[in-house]
Amino acid sequence: MIHSLEAHACPVPDSGDSATITLAHGEGGRLMRRLIREHILTSIGNEFLTVLGDAAILPPLAGPLALSTDSFVVTPLFFPGGDIGSLAVYGTVNDIAVAGAVPRWMSLAWIIEEGLPVGTLIRVLASIADAAARTGVRVVTGDTKVVPRGTADLLYLNTTGVGEFIHAPPPGPAALVPGDRILVSGPIGRHGMAVMTCREGLAFQPPPTSDSAPLMDAVAALREANLPIRAIRDATRGGVAAVLHEWAEMSHRTLSIDENRLPVTPAVFGACEVLGLDPLFVANEGTMVVATTQESASDVLEVLHSVPETDQATVIGEVTDRAIAPVVVRRSLGRPMPLDEPLGAPLPRIC
Amino acid sequence: MKYVDEYRDPNQCEQLVDTIQRTASRVWTIMEVCGGQTHGLLRHGIDQALEKKVHLIHGPGCPVCVTPLESIDFAIELAERPDIMLTSFGDMLRVPGSRTSLLRARAAGAQVRIVYSPLDAVQMAVTNRDRQVVFFAVGFETTAPATALAVQQANRLALRNFSLLAAHVRVLPVMEMLAASDSNLVQGFLAAGHVCTVTGSNCYEAFANRHQIPVVVTGFEPVDLLLGILECVRQLERGEARVRNCYPRSVHAAGNLQAMAAIDDVFEPCDRPWRGIGIVPLGGFRLRTQWARFDASERFPRTVQPARESPDCRAGDVLMGRIKPTECDCFGTTCTPENPLGAPMVSAEGACAAYYRFKSQGTRSGVDLHGIWKQ
Known part of the structure; x- marks a missing residue:
């Protein structure tokens, strides 16, 4: 009899909490709570997040606020020099920092494709925790959704950052005048080439590594040095060329760049040569463009060189009255040649 | 980086420009066959630097464009x-x-x-x-x-x-077509360096001889391009029509x-x-x-019907060197890299895209129409 009962017992439901994320993790029940408690709170918890309320209740800030939102959909999730987790934190922090504010808090929303290994999630969380600790930004609210396999690419992250203006921000690109100097904070094109070569399985040796890094310390150092900064922008998608075009448009000036002054690592240079790409158009994730006065350029360089993330900062050009094109590059013959605007993602050339 | 830096050296570029200017006693018309060369010439402003002594016609060597x-x-x-x-x-x-x-x-x-x-x-x-x-x-x-x-x-x-x-596609037959054309004014060819890496330079001997036209195998960096143009100009000044390899680090005669x-x-x-x-x-x-x-x-069975090109697009004239891209009414107006009418506006190596990229934007009327093709 007992034997028979056992034979007809309902099967124990699959808890689904073993090695991979299932749809059940996203549906607000026990699995979800366990995921949050065991993994998320242990790595990035703080007094605001641990409450697990519908909204984070935050103390008032003295200055005006900066608010910035971003989504991270990088493939592969892990690449030389970084991963989606640190990228999400640094990307959020950098948007706030280059706007002239001090990053304080951020939200973090996960869109997870069913089947993502829990181990992958834990690795990303560890990276987020490290990046948050490095920058001092606190993850104060979040969300987790799981979508059916095939409707997302493993993992997407969405963030919103909140920063506080303690000092007035730089006036911005409209204030550029002829003679101003243009700087980049480090070698360009690293993130885009790192991700592209990794994604496409191109075996460059050494492989290009991403520049993914926080820029808040460099921006803070510039502010503390009280130097006349005209504008700061992180050169993400579209690369340095996109920033130059935006500034040229807003200032009605021409931005003139010297090709032989552009800092490019041998790995990025080689990969770009092989694929027929121009590093000026390739994305960065921890490199900014700075405009300052002619007189202050060397002081700005000195300050940037004192910060580890920007110790290879270089002057790459200057602002002139509007010339033949909004942005020009001087190449081998020293003639100013127009630089066009980035058009979508760069596609490798045939030969 | 080795094999790149020395071929972009500004001093050597200036010297070569100067030598070409002094060597040429008149204006010579030279076609660079390959789109990669067009890209390099325009990117570095070599066409402008030499415009008093060399007219460059951009050849049909963009494979994407001619598909x-x-x-x-x-x-x-x-x-x-x-x-x-x-x-x-x-x-x-x-x-x-x-x-x-x-x-x-x-x-x-x-x-x-x-x-x-x-x-x-x-x-x-x-x-x-x-x-x-x-x-x-x-x-x-x-x-x-x-x-x-x-x-x-x-x-x-x-x-x-x-x-x-x-x-x-094959490069030599289209060069043959150009050189044999009644309307051809090309006086010297810069042969495509990458193509010659495979085919070698010997295959051009009969062509150069038959048409009495210099063929100079040329690379893609500014110094390469200037060396190729200089060799071409020297031959034209001497009345020679030889095959010369100015890209020896990549090309062997036999390929x-x-x-x-x-x-x-x-x-x-x-x-x-x-x-x-x-x-x-x-x-x-x-x-x-x-x-x-x-x-x-x-x-696989093909169901699509042969389609007609945009009647306004003059890609064919551009690819055959009959007009400069800027002479097309569509250039920069109805035809841009965002909305290309024809393929030369698409590829990085296409002549129209190279002009759009590297020539002064919004100054179409300032472009010199060389009149290089006989009417």
Whole structure:
């Protein structure tokens, strides 16, 4: 009899909490709570997040606020020099920092494709925790959704950052005048080439590594040095060329760049040569463009060189009255040649 | 970086410009055959630096630009079939067909994958046995050897789900067509360095002799380009018509014998329509009969009708060097890299895109019309 009962017992439901994320993790029940408690709170918890309320209740800030939102959909999730987790934190922090504010808090929303290994999630969380600790930004609210396999690419992250203006921000690109100097904070094109070569399985040796890094310390150092900064922008998608075009448009000036002054690592240079790409158009994730006065350029360089993330900062050009094109590059013959605007993602050339 | 920095040296560039100016006693008309060379000349402003002594005509050597509309339409039709994964090189994706591009087709759900080598397409066929993988093979003799190797590899692996949409083209026949044209004013050719890496330079001897025209094998960096132009100008001044190799770090007179053998094993020359130019006798490669089982146009029925080019687009005149891109009424107005009417506005190597990129924006009227073709 007992034997028979056992034979007809309902099967124990699959808890689904073993090695991979299932749809059940996203549906607000026990699995979800366990995921949050065991993994998320242990790595990035703080007094605001641990409450697990519908909204984070935050103390008032003295200055005006900066608010910035971003989504991270990088493939592969892990690449030389970084991963989606640190990228999400640094990307959020950098948007706030280059706007002239001090990053304080951020939200973090996960869109997870069913089947993502829990181990992958834990690795990303560890990276987020490290990046948050490095920058001092606190993850104060979040969300987790799981979508059916095939409707997302493993993992997407969405963030919103909140920063506080303690000092007035730089006036911005409209204030550029002829003679101003243009700087980049480090070698360009690293993130885009790192991700592209990794994604496409191109075996460059050494492989290009991403520049993914926080820029808040460099921006803070510039502010503390009280130097006349005209504008700061992180050169993400579209690369340095996109920033130059935006500034040229807003200032009605021409931005003139010297090709032989552009800092490019041998790995990025080689990969770009092989694929027929121009590093000026390739994305960065921890490199900014700075405009300052002619007189202050060397002081700005000195300050940037004192910060580890920007110790290879270089002057790459200057602002002139509007010339033949909004942005020009001087190449081998020293003639100013127009630089066009980035058009979508760069596609490798045939030969 | 070795092999790059020394060929971009500003001092050497200035010296070469100066030497060319002093060597040329009159204005010479020289055609750079390859789109990569056009890109380099315009990117560095070499055409402007030399404009008092050298008129540069931009040749038809952009393989993406000359791929016929009907091939692109057929590639798109294949990509839209649910059982087919279409693979090609990156800059082929933006080229407009008659109704859409591969990039737009991909956005609409077609399976289109960028590959960096034809062998990657073979690998995709290995890992996607339930799908037909078609490689849209474009390019001159430069890329044809790798395509040939891909076919040989697919044969070794006995793959039944790999095939080729072969649109490879050959450079010498189109140069022959240009040089033989009554309206030709080209006085010297800069032969395409990458193509010559495969074919060698010997193959131009008979051509140079027959047409009494210098052929200088030329690379792509500014110093390479200036050295090629200088050699061409020197020959023209002396009344010579020789084949000279100014790209010896890459090109040998006999070429790459293994690469040529791979091409010869898999392909045979055939007449081929070039977009904007028309049929070029022996201007293309097709699969030899014994490899026909890898021919996508045999394997899959074609339903698209041959399409007509935009009547306003003058890509053919540009590709044949009859006009500069800026002389086309559509240039920069109805035809831009965002909305190209013709292929030369798409590829990084296309003459129209190179002009759009590197010439003063919004100053079309300032461009000198050289009048290099006889009426």
